[in-house]
Structure formats: structure tokens, C-alpha cells
Amino acid sequence: MNTKQLTLAAMFAALCAIGGLFKIPLGIASTALDSTPALVSVLFLPPMVAGIVAFIGHIVSALSGGFPLGPFHLLIAIEMLVIIYVFAHLHRANFRIGKWLFFIFANGLLAPLPFYFLISPAFFIGAVPGILIATIFNVLIAAIVMPLVKNIGQKGQRIG
Numbered sequence: 001m002n003t004k005q006l007t008l009a010a011m012f013a014a015l016c017a018i019g020g021l022f023k024i025p026l027g028i029a030s031t032a033l034d035s036t037p038a039l040v041s042v043l044f045l046p047p048m049v050a051g052i053v054a055f056i057g058h059i060v061s062a063l064s065g066g067f068p069l070g071p072f073h074l075l076i077a078i079e080m081l082v083i084i085y086v087f088a089h090l091h092r093a094n095f096r097i098g099k100w101l102f103f104i105f106a107n108g109l110l111a112p113l114p115f116y117f118l119i120s121p122a123f124f125i126g127a128v129p130g131i132l133i134a135t136i137f138n139v140l141i142a143a144i145v146m147p148l149v150k151n152i153g154q155k156g157q158r159i160g
Contacts, residue, residue: 001046001049005046008041008044008045009045009049009052009053012038012040012041012044012045012053012057013052013053013056013057015037015057016034016036016053016054016057016058017034017057017061019032019033019036019037020032020034020060020061020062021061021064023065024130024134024137026129026130031130031131031133031134032061032065032134033137033138033141034058034061035054035057035084035107036138036142036145037057038050038053038054038080039084039142039146040142040145040149041054042091043146043149043150046088047085047092050087050088051080051081051088052081053084054080054083054084055077055080057080058073058076058077059073059074059077062076075114076111079107079111080107080111083103086102087099087103087106090102100139100143104135104136104139107131107135108131108134109128112127112128115127
């Protein structure tokens with residue numbers, strides 16, 4: 001990883017932390033806008049680095065919320081790394097709609113699935129609607145912001 005990528009990764013991780021402060025009060029799950037910057041980071045960072053940004057973003061978001069699920073947040077952070085990694089590959093392969101559908105399915109429905117077994121079916125059923133709604137909020141914001149940021153980034157590269 002070069003200095004530019006490291007700087008961008010740190011910036012996007014910090015933006016994830018800021019997004020994590022915007023909690024979405026949707027039931028028993030810990031939901032926030034920490035995924036939006038990680039989604040946008042795929043415009044500028046390699047897939048694994050974007051995944052690491054999502055990992056850091058989730059951990060900081062969970063810390064700011066008091067770590068309500070304790071050590072399970074490590075599992076969620078790993079899930080976020082993998083989901084953003086795959087999302088980045090789908091973005092690079094030009095799956096314009098498929099990448100968003102993947103993210104909504106993976107983050108909103110698939111990622112909470114282990115908690116059906118680790119905590120309880122009731123927790124899973126109670127958490128999924130809030131997580132799914134928060135996922136859709138993150139996707140909508142990222143889908144609006146990404147074309148704008150991409151255009152600004154291209155203009156900046158021409159100047160620099």
C-alpha cells in the first residue's frame with residue numbers, strides 16, 4: 001500500500017467513525033451510517049483496503065455506541081470487511097445494480113444470520129428489520145454521493 005492509499009484509507013475510516021456517530025434508532029440492533037464512507041471508498045481504494053476501512057469503521061461505531069453486543073462486534077466487523085471486499089469487486093466489474101442488491105442482501109439479511117444461533121431466534125427476528133432499513137439508508141446515501149465524489153476525484157486528478 002502506498003502513501004496515497006494509506007492516507008485515503010485513514011480518511012475514509014475517520015469518515016466511517018463520524019458516520020457511526022449518527023445512530024439510527026431502529027429496534028434492538030446497533031445501526032448507524034458507518035457503512036456509507038466504506039461503500040464510497042471503493043472508488044479510490046483496492047477491495048481489501050476498502051474492506052479494512054469497513055472493519056475499522058464498524059469497530060469505532062460500536063465503541064461509540066457502548067459496544068452493545070460485546071465481542072460479537074468483532075464478528076460483525078469481519079463480516080463488513082468481507083461484504084465491502086465483494087462489493088468493491090462487483091463495483092470494479094461494473095455490476096451497477098448487482099453491487100447494491102448484493103450489499104443490501106449481505107449486510108441486511110445474511111450478516112445478522114449468525115446471531116440467530118449465537119444469541120437467539122428472537123434477537124435475529126427483532127434485529128433484522130432495523131439492520132435492513134439502516135442498510136438501505138447507507139446504500140441510498142452512498143448511491144447519491146458516489147457519482148459526485150467520483151467527479152470531484154477525477155477533476156482533482158486532472159489538476160494534480
